Amino acid sequence: MKLLTHNLLSSHVRGVGPRGFPLRIQATEVRVSPVDFNPDFVTRMIPKMEWTALVEAAESLGHLSELPRELAEGYEKDEEFLRKVHHVLLEVEVVEGTLQCPESGRLFPISRGIPNMLLSDEEAAS
Amino acid sequence: MTTPRHRPCTCAKGGLRRWWRRRRRRNMALSNTLNRYLLLLAQEHLEFRLPEIKSLLSLLGGRFSSHQEIHGKSPFWILSIPSEDIARNLMKRTVCAKSIFELWGHGKSPEELYNSLKSYPVEKMAPFLHSDTTYKIKIHTFNKTLTQEEKIKRIDALEFLPFEGKVNLKNPQHIFSILEDYGLDPNHIPEKPLNIYFGRWIADGQRELIESYSVKKRHFIGNTSMDAGLSFIMANHGKVKENDIVFDPFVGTGGLLIPSAHFGAYVCGTDIDYNTVHGLGKASRKNQKWRGPDENIKANLRQYGLEKYYLDVLIADASKPSWRKGLFFDAIITDPPYGIRESTRKTGSQKEIPKGIEKCPESHIPVSFNYHLSDMFVDLLNFAAETLVLGGRLVYWLPVYTPEYMEEIVPRHPCLKLISNCEQRLSSHTARRLITMEKVKDFE
Numbered sequence: 001m002k003l004l005t006h007n008l009l010s011s012h013v014r015g016v017g018p019r020g021f022p023l024r025i026q027a028t029e030v031r032v033s034p035v036d037f038n039p040d041f042v043t044r045m046i047p048k049m050e051w052t053a054l055v056e057a058a059e060s061l062g063h064l065s066e067l068p069r070e071l072a073e074g075y076e077k078d079e080e081f082l083r084k085v086h087h088v089l090l091e092v093e094v095v096e097g098t099l100q101c102p103e104s105g106r107l108f109p110i111s112r113g114i115p116n117m118l119l120s121d122e123e124a125a126s
Numbered sequence: 127m128t129t130p131r132h133r134p135c136t137c138a139k140g141g142l143r144r145w146w147r148r149r150r151r152r153n154m155a156l157s158n159t160l161n162r163y164l165l166l167l168a169q170e171h172l173e174f175r176l177p178e179i180k181s182l183l184s185l186l187g188g189r190f191s192s193h194q195e196i197h198g199k200s201p202f203w204i205l206s207i208p209s210e211d212i213a214r215n216l217m218k219r220t221v222c223a224k225s226i227f228e229l230w231g232h233g234k235s236p237e238e239l240y241n242s243l244k245s246y247p248v249e250k251m252a253p254f255l256h257s258d259t260t261y262k263i264k265i266h267t268f269n270k271t272l273t274q275e276e277k278i279k280r281i282d283a284l285e286f287l288p289f290e291g292k293v294n295l296k297n298p299q300h301i302f303s304i305l306e307d308y309g310l311d312p313n314h315i316p317e318k319p320l321n322i323y324f325g326r327w328i329a330d331g332q333r334e335l336i337e338s339y340s341v342k343k344r345h346f347i348g349n350t351s352m353d354a355g356l357s358f359i360m361a362n363h364g365k366v367k368e369n370d371i372v373f374d375p376f377v378g379t380g381g382l383l384i385p386s387a388h389f390g391a392y393v394c395g396t397d398i399d400y401n402t403v404h405g406l407g408k409a410s411r412k413n414q415k416w417r418g419p420d421e422n423i424k425a426n427l428r429q430y431g432l433e434k435y436y437l438d439v440l441i442a443d444a445s446k447p448s449w450r451k452g453l454f455f456d457a458i459i460t461d462p463p464y465g466i467r468e469s470t471r472k473t474g475s476q477k478e479i480p481k482g483i484e485k486c487p488e489s490h491i492p493v494s495f496n497y498h499l500s501d502m503f504v505d506l507l508n509f510a511a512e513t514l515v516l517g518g519r520l521v522y523w524l525p526v527y528t529p530e531y532m533e534e535i536v537p538r539h540p541c542l543k544l545i546s547n548c549e550q551r552l553s554s555h556t557a558r559r560l561i562t563m564e565k566v567k568d569f570e
Contacts, residue, residue: 005394005438010450021450036434041369041392048454090437114403116441117396117448124446 001099001115003061004045004089007054009115011101011108013123019103022053027097027110030061035090042086043076054088063092163213164227164325165203166305168333171359172199175222177546177562178362179203182219185365188212199310201268202321204229210328217329219389221336221358227303227325236283239322243287251288254300254326259291261300264327270308270315280304284324301327332358339384339430346405346426352381352461356550356560360459361385363546363562364521370456371437375444375509378402380423382459387427387435391456395423396442403439445505453515462502464525464558503537507563511541514565519545523558531557541567 011020051071058064067084075081099108099115106123109116167175176198180190191206201224207213213226230251231242254261263281265272272280281304291300307321339354341347352360360382366372368390374382377395379402387393397403405422427436442448444462503524510520524536528551536547542563551557 001438001440005440008449008452008454009440010448012446012448018451038369038434044369048452050450112404114439114441116400118398118441118443119446124443 001094001110001113002090003054003057003092004049005115006057006094006099007049007089009099009117011099011104011106013101013104013106013119016101016103020101022050022057022102023099023108024102025057025060025094025097025099027061027094029094029096030063031093031095031113032063032091033093035086037083037086039079039082039086042082042089045089046071046075046085049089058088058092061092061094063088161206161208162229163205163207163328164229164232164305164323165205165223166225166227167201167203167223169199169201171222171355171548171550173548173550174356174359174363174560177548178220178222178359179205179216181363181365181545181562182216183207183212185219185367186212186215188216200307202305202307202323204232214329217331219362220331221333221355221362223331224333225330226328227305227323228328229323229325230302231325232321232323234321235318236280236322239324240283240286243284243324248288255287255289255291257290259300260294260298261289261291261302262293262295262298263302263304265304265306267306267319268308269310269312270306270319272306280306303327335385335388339388341381344381344426345429346379346422347381354385357382358385358388360521360560361389361457363560364457364459364519366391366457366459371454372457372459373455373513374460375447375458375506376460376462377423377439378461380426380439382461383423383436384426384430384432386457386459387432388430390435392435392437393427394437394439396440396444396447398441398443400441403441444509445502447509447513449513451512453513453518455513456515456518457521458506458510458514458519459521460506461523462506464523507537507539507542510563511539511565511569516565516568518565520561520563520565522561524561525556525558528555528557536561539563541565541569 006023006025009021009023010018011023013020052069055064055067055069058067065084065087067088068081072078072081093113094110095113097110099110100106101108106119165179183190188208207216210228213228217223217226230246231239233239233242263284265277265280284304303325305323305325306319307323308315308319335358336355339358341352341354361372364372364386366386366389370386370391372383372386372391372393374380374393374395377383377397378399380395383393383395400406403423405425423439424433424436427433440448506522507520514520520542526535526549533547536544536559538544543566545562545564546560547562548560549557550560
């Protein structure tokens, strides 16, 4: 699971609503794999991200990589900055671990890099 | 007795040549840019072709307009395209079209063709005919075979065109084509062509992708892996472009993600089946006992050098999505399970749809089939309305029981506009329809 994906994921346990985001990562295996840098893609993704949650998630994995805690103006032209964002969004992967709903505590396992978000009928929001 | 070289030329060809020279010398003002192109299409997936070309022209900034009625079955379409750049970019995407030509003339007989060529502005021909260039002329005939002699005769008949360059059959700078249309019925081939076209070849389409991405060669497949051609058509109907995020909520073995990744989009998906996503369990390929460790969606992308476009795949129930609120996807391209080959499930209700819908009694569709289907498609359309960017597209297959199909059963949503609906027959009573919708209004 990449941190870009983590930034879009939310728990949908019944009753948690928007408080199901962001999921807390407990990683037992993290992998860093190089991915081709594409500044246009990174620039497009930044506005879609919840920046604070991204920084927190990267930090919790020990891969903050000097990412600033706040977005500065004109980041589109700052290649060094975009490379840092690229690294955090696409190159850091949680291979084994769990995601935890911050409100209900429900755990979602990650296995071989694939999170399992299935809820039973009773747990899920209607 | 006059010596032959002093005798003035009086043959018809000579007359035409003099006529051309007069036109060039006249220094004509540039006539209205016609920008007409002849698109030569492959004769398969006929219903899917027009939506593919329209979607691509819209993606590339052109508008679709045609100078003649587009006969659904004809392989020849004459289109107006604003520039040659757009025409080339169209061919970099289409798997429905074989080639595109800058149309210089056409007619229903050789005489009409030659008159048509005479009306084509000389200034537009000149850059490709001048003495520094090399060229060759090809002839294609459709639904008829000509002898070599007949072909040469037709090419020679175009000698009146002011070609000043040198013929180079191996590696010419410019290729011109005569295309003769002898209709669509192999049992009734007319004596004379119905239409003849002449144009400058510009580019070929992407039909070779169908072979290079063939499912036969793919490492990881499932029971319902899509034919490569159709999966590329889906990405084109979806107007997928570079740096998009494309999502498949019923991702299976990820076959539908591949064309989007090929076109430069970043791809992700979900599936409810743990084994499929992880590449575990019985293999779908005959003679294989189990799926190896390299059989998964990421491996499929890696096989084609597209690994960098792989975002993630999750185990999830498409009817209970796990995304936070936001507009994340540029396109949703999917083939939902519909109980014909693989069972449809929701968590908590492991009802298996009776397989082999072809065996259904003539009078009705089983109740469970209807029930599961309508839920799933309502969920899908709501999901698309909530998570697509404005202008983003949803492309999905809708199964139909042909004797009872009506346009009204195609699911609708106030935020989504129906763009196209193309049928593919599966059996005598069943078909599936490729539905393309575009988000035109924000949700809530």
